[in-house]
Amino acid sequence: MKILLNEGWQLQGCDRHSKADEAARSGQWSGEWLDAAVPGDVHSTLLRHGRIADPFYSTNVEKCRWIEDKVWWYRMEFSFDRPLADGAICELCFDGLDTFATVYLNDRELGSHENMFTPAVFDVTGRLRPGLNRLAVRFDSTIAATAGKDYEKMWYSYSPNRAWVRKAQMNFRWDWGPRLITAGIWRDVALNVYQTAKIDSVFAHTAALREDAADLQLEIAATVWRPEAGLHAEITLSRPGQRLTDTVALREGRAALRLTVPEPKLWWTHDLGEPALYDLTVLLKDGATMVDSYSTPIGIRTLTVQQRTEDGQKRFTFVLNGVPTFAKGANWIPAHSFIGAIGEDAYRQWIAIAKEGRMNMLRVWGGGIYEKEWFYRECDRQGIMVWQDFMFACSSYPDFDPEFMANVREEVRYAVTALRNHPSLAIWCGNNEIQWIHGQKLSDLQDLRLYGEKIYHDLMPELLAELDPTRLYWPSSPFGGNDPNSDDEGDKHNWQVWAGQVYPHRHGEKLVVDNTPAGISFKKFAQDYGKFVSEFGIHAAPVLRTLQECLPQEELYWGSFGLRYRNKDKRPNRGFLMMQSYTGLPSDLGQYIDYSMLAQAEGLKYGLEHYRRRKPECSGALIWQLNDCWPAISWSIVDFHGRPKASYYYVRRAFQPILLSFKEEGPDTVSLWAINDTLQEYRDRVEIGLADFFGNSEYREVLEIAVPANRSVKLREFSKNRINVTYTNFEFLYAQPGDAAAGGNLFFFEDYKDLNLPPCRLEVNRDRAVEDRLELRIRTDNFAKFVKIEHRLDGATLSDNYFDLRPGEEKIVTLQGLPGSLLRPEEIQVAALNQGS
Structure with a gap:
């Protein structure tokens, strides 16, 4: 039985060893308490109650540094009136305490915990009162808790304290985020009641993968309070159209089982196939009585890292179900x-x-x-x-x-x-x-x-x-x-x-x-x-x-x-x-x-x-x-x-699975490559050419290509003289595949600051929304660089944005994800870096 204790928490801060701190420790609660969300943290609670300004606005984060120096108390009350069977075990579990925490039940200390990443579990069997129970957690200052540690031997970045603290290291500042040393109950709190035994862990992994079957290895570990119990586990593995069951006895709290799965649906990354999942359920029973259960989605797959090829070449390649x-x-x-x-x-x-x-x-x-x-x-x-x-x-x-x-x-x-x-x-x-x-x-x-x-x-x-x-x-x-x-x-x-x-x-x-x-x-x-x-x-x-x-x-x-x-x-x-x-x-x-x-x-x-x-x-x-x-x-x-x-x-x-890509081989040479990450050969007719920013064609060619599955191949090498490159700041190469599933590409001979881009004029047709979809048709006369679509519709997504358009090219972009009534075409702006006035 699991009873969540996430509701009804309150928060109060005080100075270390102050009268308020000592009163709270002894259960003599006083002062102002703020309702606190759990899971949550101190900063979020103070912000919600208006006690701090938004730390993410302006430089307000600097005004929050005082929070890290305080002691913070959480408290709540819960009723427990359920009758317990003889031999019942009660455990109080905090899935995440950040970080230096001491836990009290009914004003008596249960113990302390000093790791944000691990649960704090306390045996409270016999400590629960009929009716109302009082639960409190005291969080000491991380800075105070690490004072006096040995810092002389070690090197560090941002703060010496963090090396001694098992909490998110980025709390102490990083080169992309501010110093915000948090505290609080950041994961679920629950009271768990067990009878006879509990499941500690289940490990399910693919032991063997064959053409028509997979072997799934299951390992079960349990804590057993009644060794004389005849414990067994009932295992179910299922997905639509398939269901497998088996049973295994536990010996000294352990059991292992190999389950053969015929015609398994494999887990793949989304770009290679379907990430198929099975539902695994383990019921721990004492005879006909269920004493605990465990369930999780799992996938059947093999995943290794190849570090050397058969001929000894060094690699670092993730191999999924045999596929590099x-x-x-x-x-x-x-x-x-x-x-x-x-x-x-x-x-x-x-x-x-x-x-x-x-x-x-x-x-x-x-x-x-x-x-x-x-x-x-x-x-x-x-x-x-x-x-x-x-x-x-x-x-x-x-x-x-x-x-x-x-x-x-x-x-x-x-x-x-x-x-x-x-x-x-x-x-x-x-x-x-x-x-x-x-x-x-x-x-x-x-x-x-x-x-x-x-x-x-x-x-x-x-x-x-x-x-x-x-x-x-x-x-x-x-x-x-x-x-x-x-x-x-x-x-x-x-x-x-x-x-x-x-x-x-x-x-x-x-x-x-x-x-x-x-x-x-x-x-x-x-x-x-x-x-x-x-x-x-x-x-x-x-x-x-x-x-x-x-x-x-x-x-x-x-x-x-x-x-x-x-x-x-x-x-x-x-x-x-x-x-x-x-x-x-x-x-x-x-x-x-x-x-x-x-x-x-x-x-x-x-x-x-x-x-x-x-x-x-x-x-x-x-x-x-x-x-x-x-x-x-x-x-x-x-x-x-x-x-x-x-x-x-x-x-x-x-990241398109099939991509055409230009490479500058030297000052006078450019090559065209095709990258194929799919598991099928890629065949196509590819148009390649040289044009200027007004759309005048200087060179054009069509290539018939065949690229093996899961390969990258150089298709062609061009010298600038051969394709008549004259003005490197006014011309570009393009590669346009015939297959819509493949990605084309452009190549510029100069950096953006050195390009001589003429002004372009964009023609934008904003079709009225149908259901949750709005269509934009964007066309340009001259080359349009970095066409961006801006809107203020949170929740709406664009099929593409920030792209280049070749002279005369039209592109269709969809905006979707919100009800059509909210997709107002007039609130969408389209512009290019070189757009004329």
Whole structure:
């Protein structure tokens, strides 16, 4: 029996060791209490009651720093009048306490907890009163709780405290988010009543996959309070049109069973097939009496990482059901600084955004959280693989402290057990960038030891060998080669682009940075020969509406302090350097938004096409980053409110399963490639040509092509002389497939700032909405660069945006997702960068 205790909570703050704090500890409640949502957090509660201004508006976040210094009390009362059978066990479970928490029941201390990522479970058998019971949780200041710790041995970024705290590391500030050290009950609270036994865990994984059947291995672990009970588990595996059942007896709280599934429906990523799911149910019974149950969706699939080919070539390729894949995706950070406030609908929408962006992998970055169950359920359902970091990032960690290590051991055990049944989960990774950064610091460190190494190289592999030997464990990201960020093997983070890091680089050498327009240019992507690029990115502003909602009117101008405050990068001038290199510097806010978006979009397109052309030598490209935790100027391609930047649409087009792509081979040579990620041969008639911005054709050719399944192929190489290139700032190449399912492409010989674009005139026909769909027909006379469609209709989505139109070309774009009565054509604006007056 499970009784949720999420309702009726109240919140009060006080100074540590104050009279109010001592009174609350002894149950002598006084002062003002605020109704508090659970799951939730202190900041959200104070905001809802008007006790703080919106931290995301202007610089208000700086006015909230006092919250991290306080003690915060949660309290609630619940009635418990249900009769309990003899031998009943009662457990009070907090699924998530952030972070230094002490729990009280009926004014008596039950115990304390110091890990945001693990549940706090207390045996309250015999402690419940008939009728009203009082429950309270005291949260100590994270800063106070870590005072006096040993910081001398270790290196860190942003805050020394965070290395000792098992909570979301991004709370302490990051280079895309503010310092907001949260506290509170951020997951469910429940009272669980058991009789005889409870299920601790069920592990279901595909043991073998054959042409006409799959073997599913089930492992069940239970806590048994009555050893004499004759426990057995009844297993049901079902999906529409198929149902399998079996029974297995438990011995000393353990059972294992292999279930053969005939003609299984396999779980695939959405781009390769259907992400088929089965419903697994386990009923734990004592004779005919059910004592506990467990149910979850699972997928039947195999998923491995190929690190060497049969002939010895190094790779880093995810192989799904025997099919080598190219991982197309992005890095994921918590979608809100107030992590407890993120609900199921938000996760559903975000994963849909990733899927619509043609992504098949998300990396859960190691400075946030082990995401909520909704996140993984949606990835399972929508067919997106998950690269899962453990929650360690960019810092040493005190592996010399026994209490800290015991806390981490429990965290890893819980995270693995909780997540391992998700078919979307592809890989476990020990940390974010720690091995790599430590190598860069060796020339400056007196103590050369990597503090935390015991976690990633001893504790984690030991527990994973026990709990989940079915997936690759990767100690860090990046990792592999002499330098952990090597081109030679493993995965790589490309921060040559944007951060100006100079490569090649060897372990232990001081990192050289070229912070010039040429040094940070996205053209540096062409020098990247990594096997799997798990981070790379470029900054851009969000859409104007997002800035209008988080800045006062007097700060809405190019160069304002408020605008600069949205940018948390350590070197905020990099955005200027990127624009200086590609678009030229802007003169006003509107131009800044356009130019920063164009540089980000074109840069990510350039990098993605480079990586995809190198398939299979390169087998993955994960953009830094998909999303934001607050309204920011950052690397995200979709802003905090879920509003796509230009780069989202560029990335979506660059991730098309079949894509034509130009490559600059040298100063006088350009090649055309076809990338085919599908499992069928791609045959087509492709028109290629050279034209000017008025539409005059200088060269035209039709190619008959055949591209093997799951391959990248060079189709043709062109010299500029052969195709009569005369004015590189006034001409462009195009490749137009005949197959509508394939993606065409354009190639410019010069950067945007050097193009001689004539003014264009856009003709826009806005058809009246039918049900929830409105159609825009957009046509241009001359070449139209960066055509953008703007609207203020939250919830409505565009089929495409921020695109180029060739002279005379017409494009149809649909806007849908809202009732037709709300889709007012007159509220939709369409413009191009070179639009005439």
